[in-house]
Amino acid sequence: MGQATPLRATALIVEDDAMQREMLCVLLEESGYQVIQCESAEAAERVLDNNAGALCLMLTDVQLAGRMNGVELAHVAKHRNPKLDVVVTSGRPLKQALPDGAKFWAKPWAPLDVLREAEIAQLS
Numbered sequence: 001m002g003q004a005t006p007l008r009a010t011a012l013i014v015e016d017d018a019m020q021r022e023m024l025c026v027l028l029e030e031s032g033y034q035v036i037q038c039e040s041a042e043a044a045e046r047v048l049d050n051n052a053g054a055l056c057l058m059l060t061d062v063q064l065a066g067r068m069n070g071v072e073l074a075h076v077a078k079h080r081n082p083k084l085d086v087v088v089t090s091g092r093p094l095k096q097a098l099p100d101g102a103k104f105w106a107k108p109w110a111p112l113d114v115l116r117e118a119e120i121a122q123l124s
Contacts, residue, residue: 008032008033008034009032009033009034009056009057009118009121009122010033010034010035010036010051010054010055010056010057011028011033011034011035011036011055011056011057011058011059011118011121012035012036012037012038012044012047012048012051012055012057012058012059012060012077013025013028013035013036013037013038013058013059013060014037014038014039014040014041014043014044014058014059014060014061014064014070014073015037015039015059015060015061015064016039016040016061016063016064016065017061018039020061021037021039023111024037024059024114025037027111027114027115027118028057028114028118031115031118031119033057033118036051036055039064039065040064040065040066040068041060041064041066041067041068041069041070041072041073041076042066042067042068043066044058044060044073044077045068045073045076048076048077048080048081049080052077052080052081052084053081055077055081055084056084056085056121056122056124057084057085057087057117057118057121058074058077058084058085058086058087059087059089059114059117060073060074060086060087060088060089061088061089061090062088062089062090062092062094063090069096070088070089070090071088071094071096071097071098072096074086074088074098074099074102075099078099078100078101078102079099082101083124085103085117085120085121085124086098086099086101086102086103087102087103087104087105087117088102088103088104088105089104089105089106089107089109090104090106090107091106091107091108093106103117
């Protein structure tokens, strides 16, 4: 019999800036996460439809490609998985309320913040 491979924690990164999205993905992959990446909230919503319960962390920018923004996506994500660790980030102050339990990070944030949050999400 073969050995079972341990399940890796899964994160959803939603960012329309390709360089920032890639940087976040690399940070999390190097921390042992499996990463799903999207550039729009609509694409992320499809991921949530199929995998919300398997995710432990979602990082999203407020401004995204498509019609829905990151705050609206945070509400969808928390509705589908209330235990999901959700972080919304922006270079501007928020104009909409976040769902209960979601966190806001003002840009610029440090890569160490992402690594800390990844660790917290895995422990939750």
